Amino acid sequence: MKNLTLLVLAAASSLVALTEAHISFRYPCPRRAPYDECPKPSGAHSWSDIDYDPRTPLGTHDRQNLPLPKWPDSFAGTRPVFTAGLTVNTTYDVGAVHKGGSCQWTLSYDGGKTHVVIQDFFRNCLRDAVSGRTSTLPVKIPANAPSGNAVLTWVWNNNEGNRELYASSADVVIRGANGGSLSGVKPALCNYGPASCYIGEESVSAGNWGEAHFKAREPITITVPAN
Template structure:
């Protein structure tokens, strides 16, 4: 039986939907179709129904960092430095055997990101190999306040095409610190940056890039001179759980 164009297109869409990836849904990333408590769209923008797609795959850049460069008109979340925050992910995605996850903040419109939490190795799995779809951690007490901070989740998948994922949410942070230092966000599998192979059960694959990430200092918006400062010393980043090996 020969399939018509519409039938073939429908099958292709169904096949693509059956192999989705991971996507942050809270705080709501820019334009995310599955996001929770999302702000109104910026003028001229459209809902992202392919919200779980990578921004780079197999050496090709598919989208810019954060996926979209125009922020939400109003914040997706309001936090206070030092409070506990919970980050939620869609339960319909594929975890691709885990990988390296980072959560970061930018105070300069996305030019630089400082890491505030990491799960390296088996992201989306716990110590008993159960799926994890939300993470709770403490926002550092000494992060600066900002009315226009960008909160980012980034991920290098352990299995499958060599990809880089990134979702960004625009947030307000209340805080009194003037600056904050931590590891610079690690970017892999994106054109112009190092690539790492499939992990194939070796969850230390690419770990050196994270352990040797330079320390970056970001500043409260009112005191920024346009650029964050980077120190080349290796970072000793926060890590909410150790790498796990699938059993």
């Protein structure tokens, strides 16, 4: 009876954490997410490896709480296949909207070590989302994106509330050219530790939503060898 009570309490606390958190990917499935449609743990992973709090921020301007990507891998399962040049309707599990913010989407071909930004939506990203519902945003995969296993990451700085950085990473397959390069800029990881760029609340910073930091992003080229 005692063990059953502990299990119930643990499950309840996990649900509370998910409810009180903020925003994450829903599709494609973020790594180790608890959503019903996402892969489940097997083999080297156990049920204790599930991320019951996928919507929590990775950090604040004072502290990096979690790495990017948050987890080193996904549970084994079928990865969604995205075709280069086409648009993907990504969905988000929305807890708190924080009056929107600035979104960046990146691709990585080395498991999440290096990222190139493939799309931006500054200032008003997810402003019209509704707490407790999913929200959809279109993301176009670059026409010259090379084929291969990749990590699609969404990065978000909120306009209101604690100065935080949110991000979700999902393992996907890109169907494109056999080898090649993808050029762009590195993501701006603001409000992610004391050494990071700082974006204040828009309402108290005369409308400053971090434009200068996004304009100053470093160029990067990712090269994927042909098979």
